[in-house]
Amino acid sequence: MxxxxxxxxxxxxxxxxxxxxxxxxxxxxxxxxxxxxxxxxxxxxxxxxxxxxxxxxxxxxxxxxxxxxxxxxxxxxxxxxxSDERPRIAVLASREAHCLGDLLGRWRAGELPAEIVAVISNHADHAALATFSGVPFHHLPVTPDTKAAQEAALVELLRGYRVELVVLARYMQVLTSTVLDAFPAQIINIHHSFLPAFVGARPYHQAQQRGVKLIGATAHYATADLDEGPIIAQDVEPVSHRDSVADLIGKGRDLETVVLARAVRAHVEHRTLVFGNKTIVFG
Amino acid sequence: MxxxxxxxxxxxxxxxxxxxxxxxxxxxxxxxxxxxxxxxxxxxxxxxxxxxxxxxxxxxxxxxxxxxxxxxxxxxxxxxxxSDERPRIAVLASREAHCLGDLLGRWRAGELPAEIVAVISNHADHAALATFSGVPFHHLPVTPDTKAAQEAALVELLRGYRVELVVLARYMQVLTSTVLDAFPAQIINIHHSFLPAFVGARPYHQAQQRGVKLIGATAHYATADLDEGPIIAQDVEPVSHRDSVADLIGKGRDLETVVLARAVRAHVEHRTLVFGNKTIVFG
Amino acid sequence: MxxxxxxxxxxxxxxxxxxxxxxxxxxxxxxxxxxxxxxxxxxxxxxxxxxxxxxxxxxxxxxxxxxxxxxxxxxxxxxxxxSDERPRIAVLASREAHCLGDLLGRWRAGELPAEIVAVISNHADHAALATFSGVPFHHLPVTPDTKAAQEAALVELLRGYRVELVVLARYMQVLTSTVLDAFPAQIINIHHSFLPAFVGARPYHQAQQRGVKLIGATAHYATADLDEGPIIAQDVEPVSHRDSVADLIGKGRDLETVVLARAVRAHVEHRTLVFGNKTIVFG
Amino acid sequence: MxxxxxxxxxxxxxxxxxxxxxxxxxxxxxxxxxxxxxxxxxxxxxxxxxxxxxxxxxxxxxxxxxxxxxxxxxxxxxxxxxSDERPRIAVLASREAHCLGDLLGRWRAGELPAEIVAVISNHADHAALATFSGVPFHHLPVTPDTKAAQEAALVELLRGYRVELVVLARYMQVLTSTVLDAFPAQIINIHHSFLPAFVGARPYHQAQQRGVKLIGATAHYATADLDEGPIIAQDVEPVSHRDSVADLIGKGRDLETVVLARAVRAHVEHRTLVFGNKTIVFG
Missing domain, CATH: 3.30.70.260 (ACT domain)
Structure with missing residues (x-):
């Protein structure tokens, strides 16, 4: 039933x-x-x-x-x-494969009550991974000059797939209102720090510079204020003085995949409600 | 209101x-x-x-x-x-003071919506600590020969205080049905392992012997089956080959205090329901 | 250098x-x-x-x-x-893909300083996944009657690949001394509980039955005593009365992948030393 | 030996x-x-x-x-x-007792290889707690007008006790160079957030406002840059939309006590080395 x-x-x-x-x-x-x-x-x-x-x-x-x-x-x-209507997801990624690969693996294993209908990237790298998972892959390269056109094409593509959730699985392009306004509270981003610490680029470098004893990851709904959107899930991992930036990046990958997956699952199970700048996540 | x-x-x-x-x-x-x-x-x-x-x-x-x-x-x-009727608690301890001291400190700070009405011990050590906190202290020594009488006296004492919750804060005596039956689902014990691993005595020695990479603590309702009662709360802490038994005992103290306090709070906030051998702990 | x-x-x-x-x-x-x-x-x-x-x-x-x-x-x-001699790994799996897929993903991403030289399974399911990762796949079916022969074939296969580490990535067959003796302290197994709790089969069912508030996973060197070998890594995750056995299995998957990956990494980075029934894991 | x-x-x-x-x-x-x-x-x-x-x-x-x-x-x-020369510690506190009470309790239990030689506060509240623990208590009230004189008196007092470590156990006064310069890398502060997030006053209010899913605590050496000193220890705890600011403050207390105790222990065991703005914490 x-x-x-x-x-x-x-x-x-x-x-x-x-x-x-x-x-x-x-x-x-x-x-x-x-x-x-x-x-x-x-x-x-x-x-x-x-x-x-x-x-x-x-x-x-x-x-x-x-x-x-x-x-x-x-x-x-x-x-x-x-419960038997599965939200349609597009996953956007750039060069790094860990979040994308993890989501596809969970989906293939039946862990996500949703359909991943498209993988879209500004690089061509993940075509084989998408194809292996039986998901159409779209390469939408972007440069500063072509950004407006690329985003318009992206929106059109997402609408063509009747996408209900856009997952930014380490998609390293800042989205403008062209995309954000088309999918309000329907875009989940993973940021590689425990926000609000270390906003912006290179958070692991910032973390190493500051000498923190924890690194983190934060999944949030994307809004016009970069890294300021409603937080869905966060987690951290202990680090020490021995960890180089490369070590932090490595440990961070596990955090990013787990935190993003947790947020995506909460969304597709209809357990999230956005109110102002906060997310209510039902248990 | x-x-x-x-x-x-x-x-x-x-x-x-x-x-x-x-x-x-x-x-x-x-x-x-x-x-x-x-x-x-x-x-x-x-x-x-x-x-x-x-x-x-x-x-x-x-x-x-x-x-x-x-x-x-x-x-x-x-x-x-x-909410304005505060459950009456008796805390039982043996030699170790950390759980008792922690509960008294939380209570003095107004963190526990309850009344600690008595501290009872089979040793005399904690009289000053109880008195400092303004709680009556009772010394009920026990030997194998006097156990039956001591338990009878204990029940009488608890009833005299109209106690609604008995907290075994590292009370190292096994209770018999004399006490257990008088306070069904009203006695919380802290066991110093992640049950069901390492039941019985000296769990930290067992843990060191087995070479585990985590130690734990478990708060549960006391039943006739030692260490088998319904679990309320559990937590763990990483350990390594470097940790001696003494180190495990030290790290374990923090676990025990936090886990026991969490369980006591859940009980006095009326968030627990025992069903069979399990505890439902509402959020 | x-x-x-x-x-x-x-x-x-x-x-x-x-x-x-x-x-x-x-x-x-x-x-x-x-x-x-x-x-x-x-x-x-x-x-x-x-x-x-x-x-x-x-x-x-x-x-x-x-x-x-x-x-x-x-x-x-x-x-x-x-450091530039990368240990040769064979990954053994049965039906479940999460640990296998995770290890292959990490290896493709350059996270593991090792070579995965073969994927071996008693089922045919993972051929495509192995092939996608560029790793030879071997199907070695087994029945009670053919177990001795299958294990002999397995040892021969592993030796043919000059394998230095065998990873049991949810390989659901109990290995006998035929295999164990051929690779002493070179076989890592992932068990889906925090050992020594819930040894044997169906640990998530046992955990649900006991009403624990944590589930765990343990990576250990495989020995003749099932689930008794030297522990390399363990971790846990909170659960509640709301979690069905299926929920525990789902949450457990993440634990299993992370704990197994941590153990494999420690081994191939030559940070483990077995002594008696314990593993020293250097930082 | x-x-x-x-x-x-x-x-x-x-x-x-x-x-x-x-x-x-x-x-x-x-x-x-x-x-x-x-x-x-x-x-x-x-x-x-x-x-x-x-x-x-x-x-x-x-x-x-x-x-x-x-x-x-x-x-x-x-x-x-x-190892047999125990560092002399002064603990400074304001109104809240949890960190002070915890440190005194650990010290009484023999957990801290150090001597707590004085408790100092800008309020009179903790006299009984200090006395109960057998530690001299000093009340040094402070107003904006008397701050310079109070700090001078504080330094004199600390020197009189030959204090080697000053622990700010929720001491809510900002120290000037008068004190800081007298005890370089010898003053440990506990800040009630996971720095660098939520510097300054009322971090739990900030956390609730931002809708984070974790709160934290950070122990660091105090320097002239408030909340910017070298971090010694950090930890976090999950929170949810259900947690009011009061709930965060309550959960935070446990974090603060544990993180501060961890940092104090590392210091008095001579396991910390400050380099630039970072702390190396040996295992």
Whole structure:
């Protein structure tokens, strides 16, 4: 039996949990998971409810319409997803293969409830890896002069694939609003430091220079403010004075792959909600 | 405004979440947190609901009675707690002071929503520490010959203090059913290994002998099967070939204090539910 | 300039560090790293010394001979390795691809100072993955009846490749002395629990049954006592009551790949020394 | 038998390891631990050598003199320490007790090879805690107007106690050069974030604002550049959208105590060497 996921946000007030539970019960659904959060400062209520859907009682095409009265009554923003509809992902990479290879490997192993529909790169290196995984590869080279055209082509390509999530798997090009605005809260980037430390280029060099005893990686939604978008996942690894920049880069690779995979999984399982500059990640 | 916590378990079926939400709404309460879990194999539903209690609408003495029809209808076992009623704790220790000192320090700093009402030990060592913290100290020495009498005295003492949680903070005596049966699921022990590895005595010696690269600590509810009770919290720390048994013991102290404190906090915040030999720990 | 690594063990006594340093100095070498360890209970000294080798003064073929007088004087067991001689690895896998795929990916990315010369499996599944990585694939199916013959063929194959390290990357066959004796302290296995907890089959099922709050993985040298060999690396990951066995298996995959890769790297960088049932892992 | 520790830094060149080993051997010492590090960019060699001292052959008062020829020959800066000479520590705190209480508890338990000779605070709160631990307490209140005089009094007090390490255990006053210059590389501060993120005041508020998924703590040597001194130890803890600033502060306390204790221990075990803005922390 497929499950439905409701992702809800609205002004906080009593009765919200009850109203949603009532809707699920009336639809003959069975709640599997429900988790809510209240941002007390902002007075906003957030909820993720996953329930077994009885399509004989309520077809999936009817869920949004049936829920509309509840949503209207409480001023809810509500998204509905179904467990057997797998989000369509494009993975963008530059020269480094570790994040891309890891995501493709997880996907081939059935670990990601999603479809990787395209691999796109500004370099030609990963064609064989994509092909081996049975995913179309697109080479979109870019120079400062061609950046505008390349981004336009990128957006067109992503739209052609009906992509719902763009994963920047160490894609080393800064995206402009051309791309960012076309996929709001749908682009996940991996930054190779524990943000907000070491923004910008060469964070491992910065880390080595500062003599930190931890390095980190941060997965976040990409926004116009580079490295300032809502954080989804972070992790760190101990390092020491013995670690050269090359060592940090090596250790960092493992962090980057794991943190990015964790963020992608949270997104495609519909466990993330962006509010302002923060991400609520349901368990 | 105080909050009420409902801890519920019952056979799983549709409508449970709705029924509880309806009860809270009818009582003019406002749900702050609600988390549920279904053990699919056993077909059992567990829920923790924390809500702001409007005592003008429903007095705290009436909550259990008012909830009884819901509980009966669904065959629920339900406990109710209030945030301003602080569980009464007795801490038992033997020679080592680190867990006891840590708990007392947290309590003095206001970190534990509970009252430490007594410190009890089979040695006299910690009298000054207890007194400094303003907690009565009781010395209950024990030998193999006096064990039965000592345990009887211990139970009487705990009952006299109306103790709701007994914390074995490196209390190195094995408790018999005399004590265990008097406080079911109300005794938390800290074992100095990551169970189920290294049960019994001298786990750090066992760990050094086996050459493990991690040591751990486990907080669990004490049961008749030594070191086999439901686990509440666990953590580990890396070690290496350089660590002597003394080093392991030193590193282990930090683990033990942190893991025990985490478990005690979960219990007194009414976030734990024991089911069979497992503990559900709500977030 | 290539570096040489001396791995030394001998009865402890004064003058050992000096004698080795004198040898390196006389050879016009420059010590890059030196780390020693004394097992005080056993009275045994262990050392790893890495030094820049001046082949004009001492050719690499002469190092062992030149060091022999020092080794004899102190009763040392000494191995010598060179940084530009890459150990030859065979990876054995069964159905699951995650550890195999991870090792191949690291190797393709230049992260492993070694050569993966063969992938061998009792199933045919991974032929494409091996081929994609440019590594010969061998399918050696096995049944209870053919086990002796299969192991003999396996040893012959490994010897034909002049393999120096056998990595059991979730190879689900128990090896007998036919294979174990042919590659002493040269076979690394990954076990999917934090040993010594949950030895044997289905450790994630055992973990779920016991209600632990951590799962782990252990890389160890394979010996005749299943899951009892000298531990090289271990790590854990938090889990909760919400995790099904399938969830544990999924989380465990990441642990297994990272822990196995860490152990393989330590071995091929000549940072491991087995003593009794323990592994000294130099930093 | 007491041990001696040599902490050495000098320009890198061949023969250093040999020269030190030769000195120890000539003194009839036995090397227990030796660890070295080369900063290749700077061309500087660092070493920590711990050896059993045979005072019949070389008295502890003679070690420095006996080593001087070696030090001069190689341009070494060398410090010598003895395991039975316990560094004298003053702990400074403001209102919060957790780091102070933790250090005193460890010291009472015999975990710190040092003497805590004084507790000093700008508030009167911790007098009882210090007294309970048998340590003199000094109340040195401070206002903007009296800061210069208070710092002068502080330096005088520290000198009167012949303090060798000043631990800022959540001492919330910024120290000027009056104090800093009097104790170079002898003042350890705990900052409640993973530096370089969230420098300055209220890091937990900053962390909550930024929506990070980790909080951290950093122990570092205090320098004129606030929060920019050489880092000794860092650690982090996962947090989520559910954590209020108060929750972060609570979780942070555990991090702060553990990280500060780790740094203090490394210092009093003579395992730290400051070079430029980095700290080498030997294992």
């Amino acid at each position: 497929p499950t439905a996921v409701l992702l809800i946000s609205c002004p906080d007030r009593p009765g919200l949990v009850h109203a949603v539970a009532e809707f699920v019960l009336a639809a003959n659904g069975n709640v599997l998971h429900a988790e809510q959060h209240v941002d007390r400062e902002a007075g906003v209520f957030f909820q993720r409810v996953e329930f077994e859907l009885d399509e004989a009682t309520l077809g999936r095409d009817q869920v949004a319409t049936a829920f509309a009265p509840v949503a209207n009554r409480f001023g809810m923003h509500a998204d509905v997803h179904f | 105080p909050t009420a916590v409902l801890l519920i378990s019952c056979p799983d079926r549709p409508g449970l979440v709705h029924a509880v939400a309806e009860f809270v709404l009818a009582a003019n309460g406002n749900v702050l947190h609600a988390e549920q879990h279904v053990d699919r194999e056993a077909g059992v539903f567990f829920q923790r609901v924390e809500f702001e209690l409007d005592e003008a609408t429903l007095g705290r003495d009436q909550v259990a009675t008012a909830f009884a029809p819901v509980a009966n209808r669904f065959g629920m076992h339900a406990d109710v707690h209030f | 290539p570096t040489a690594v001396l791995l030394i063990s001998c009865p402890d006594r004064p003058g050992l560090v000096h004698a080795v340093a004198e040898f390196v100095l006389a050879a016009n070498g420059n010590v890059l790293h030196a780390e020693q360890h004394v097992d005080r209970e056993a009275g045994v000294f262990f050392q790893r010394v890495e030094f820049e080798l001046d082949e004009a003064t001492l050719g690499r073929d002469q190092v062992a001979t030149a060091f022999a007088p020092v080794a004899n004087r102190f009763g040392m067991h000494a191995d010598v390795h060179f | 007491p041990t001696a520790v040599l902490l050495i830094s000098c320009p890198d060149r061949p023969g250093l390891v040999h020269a030190v080993a030769e000195f120890v051997l000539a003194a009839n010492g036995n090397v227990l631990h030796a660890e070295q590090h080369v900063d290749r960019e700077a061309g500087v060699f660092f070493q920590r050598v711990e050896f059993e001292l045979d005072e019949a052959t070389l008295g502890r008062d003679q070690v420095a003199t006996a080593f001087a020829p070696v030090a001069n020959r190689f341009g070494m800066h060398a410090d010598v320490h003895f």
